[in-house]
Amino acid sequence: MSLQVAFQWVNDSPFSTAVRESEYLFPLFNAVHVIGICTLLGTIAVFDLRLLGILFPDERASTVARNVLPVVWISFVVAGFSGFVLLASEAARAYTNPAFWWKMFLLLIAGVNPLIFHFTVFRRVKEWDSAAAIPWNARAAGAASLLLWTSILIAGRAMAYF
């Protein structure tokens, strides 16, 4: 079974059809997706801006991480779940939409970025926790994350125009 056939199968399922054809379900999941994205990007930005030394300069990086990252994860689940419902409801359209594939590609990189960060520079966070001198690779991770999530937002918005 090719990927396109799989997308078409999801698209034609009763669940997808119900969401697509409902007057309220698609806008509802769309609104939930937007709210999830806002809290996701908003809280990720708080941590990224701390890594860049712009926001929360008086708090330790590990304190900001401990307090903000749980909200990032909850938001990620909300945005992800609603995103899957929206995707299922228009899977056939998404398959041929270049903005959708850009979004997926960027999401993949946005997932790898914190993995690298977490297992490398964040392991030694105690050394730069409250220091004014944040290591260059922590700054780079913060800048990359901000740039990636902004690009994902643009790609997601662009999906509506293809």
Add this chain to the structure above:
Amino acid sequence: MTVLAVMEWVDRTGFGTALRESTWAVPAWGTIHLFALCGMLGGVLVLSLRLVGWAFTTQSSERISRSVAPLFWGGAGAVAVSGLVLLASGAVKNYYNPAFRWKMALLVPAFLLSIWMDRTARSDKPARWSGAVAVAMFLLWCLVAAAGRAIGFV
């Protein structure tokens, strides 16, 4: 001069016409609007969580309020500017859009509660019910966002 007359005038201006006739202006400003909203809501959410007692409990609410202020006000300013541009891209159309009217109506209490929440967070002794107000305010902002999304659907 009525609000409708102002909207009709906005639609007639060169700025309004240029926005309507451009292919990329509305998508671009819409993306900026959403991006700015993310920043603003991120700031609101972190301060709300502090007042509810779910985050930064070892820091004073005053300290958290000061820390998120640049994100909140920067986001709110950009939301307002991009929002006005989007409004101007179809002023009369928006004026008659019920979702737009709901959004404007919900925006007022959401914004006022945000200001109140920030003030109480910065006072010596934050009001005991500030956590409940924070939850209500955050839900109001979610409704504002949902109404905003609905503008394109109705």
